[in-house]
Amino acid sequence: MALTLDDFLTAAAEARAELRPVAETIRHFAAAAVTVQATIAAGGAGDDLAAGQDRQNAGGDMQKELDVVADRAFLAAAKASPVAFYGSEEQDEAVAFGDGPLALAIDPLDGSSNIETNVSIGTIFSLLPVEASHRTDPATVFRQPGTRQLAAGFFIYGPQLLLVVTLGQGTKVFLHAPGAEGFVEFGKAPAIPEDAKEYAVNASNRRHWAPGVRAYVEDLDAGRDGPRGRDFGMRYVGSMVADAYRIFRRGGVFFYPGDTRKGYERGRLRQLYETNPMAFCIEQAGGAATDGARRMLEIVPDGLHARTPFVFGSKAEVEAAKGYFTKAG
Ligand SMILES: O=P(O)(O)OC[C@H]1O[C@](O)(COP(=O)(O)O)[C@@H](O)[C@@H]1O
Ligand SMILES: [Mg+2]
Numbered sequence: 008m009a010l011t012l013d014d015f016l017t018a019a020a021e022a023r024a025e026l027r028p029v030a031e032t033i034r035h036f037a038a039a040a041v042t043v044q045a046t047i048a049a050g051g052a053g054d055d056l057a058a059g060q061d062r063q064n065a066g067g068d069m070q071k072e073l074d075v076v077a078d079r080a081f082l083a084a085a086k087a088s089p090v091a092f093y094g095s096e097e098q099d100e101a102v103a104f105g106d107g108p109l110a111l112a113i114d115p116l117d118g119s120s121n122i123e124t125n126v127s128i129g130t131i132f133s134l135l136p137v138e139a140s141h142r143t144d145p146a147t148v149f150r151q152p153g154t155r156q157l158a159a160g161f162f163i164y165g166p167q168l169l170l171v172v173t174l175g176q177g178t179k180v181f182l183h184a185p186g187a188e189g190f191v192e193f194g195k196a197p198a199i200p201e202d203a204k205e206y207a208v209n210a211s212n213r214r215h216w217a218p219g220v221r222a223y224v225e226d227l228d229a230g231r232d233g234p235r236g237r238d239f240g241m242r243y244v245g246s247m248v249a250d251a252y253r254i255f256r257r258g259g260v261f262f263y264p265g266d267t268r269k270g271y272e273r274g275r276l277r278q279l280y281e282t283n284p285m286a287f288c289i290e291q292a293g294g295a296a297t298d299g300a301r302r303m304l305e306i307v308p309d310g311l312h313a314r315t316p317f318v319f320g321s322k323a324e325v326e327a328a329k330g331y332f333t334k335a336g
């Protein structure tokens with residue numbers, strides 16, 4: 008019998024008492040994800056899920072209907088959980104409620120540009136501990152590095168509703184099959200191959216990249232005729248959750264570097280609710296995650312919506328990228 012998410016969480020909470028609130032929270036998230044997936048599958052029940060909301064989020068993106076729907080669903084789930092702080096991409100400031108032991112950083116809807124295209128999108132979450140000092144100075148709760156995460160994961164709303172999750176002891180994948188009782192473990196625990204055969208990047212930004220990034224991609228593209236001595240394929244979905252899941256299953260490298268566009272000096276992705284939770288899941292599956300130079304999980308975030316360059320995936324390829332990205336000149 009396949010392991011259920013419920014049994015997995017119960018066992019983790021029994022083994023480590025500090026994971027009890029985490030287990031409770033992830034149960035609420037799983038229920039929220041099922042409702043979000045149902046809304047997507049139904050095409051929004053008359054609403055246009057990709058319709059703009061005439062409002063920008065804190066990162067400067069126009070909010071879409073589904074961003075708001077997902078934010079509401081996970082805010083309600085957080086309120087029903089032992090969560091004291093809710094830091095969301097879709098809210099300018101962290102929302103504080105209750106005196107629970109957890110802080111949640113969340114990207115309620117990842118891949119918003121793909122909503123109307125029926126391509127996989129998702130929700131990414133990171134759970135951090137709340138210490139006494141954070142209650143007296145709440146601004147500090149989201150300045151903890153990713154190494155402090157108690158749990159992290161992401162749901163994928165796609166052909167399958169999946170949960171990729173880590174509580175710090177490996178990464179697991181759970182599937183919610185229609186008609187089944189909740190989420191059950193799906194396939195083997197991901198083990199990211201050391202070497203990559205594919206890369207993922209938005210190559211239309213090439214002219215804005217630093218010379219090191221450009222040199223890296225030129226050498227990947229040169230394949231077996233170039234210095235890398237072998238061919239690489241390219242895949243880019245444009246929803247990080249989907250690009251990442253491919254890497255969990257068959258390796259590869261994803262990068263979103265900083266570039267010369269205004270506002271993109273540190274790339275596009277946000278550290279607290281995109282790169283840190285992804286880095287935790289990736290490391291726990293045997294991969295590596297950096298900002299191009301430093302281990303992602305050790306970087307202290309600058310604030311709730313801080314951006315960071317991001318490179319993750321197969322260990323040897325993340326290391327190879329670092330060589331190019333950090334080379335002077
Ligand atoms: O369109 P670009 O610049 O390639 O950016 C794509 C990236 O932006 C994101 O959509 C950002 O996430 P949001 O949709 O949550 O803003 C990632 O999922 C994706 O990897
Ligand atoms: Mg996102």
Ligand SMILES: [Mg+2]
Pocket residue numbers: 096114115116117118119
């Ligand atoms: Mg988002």
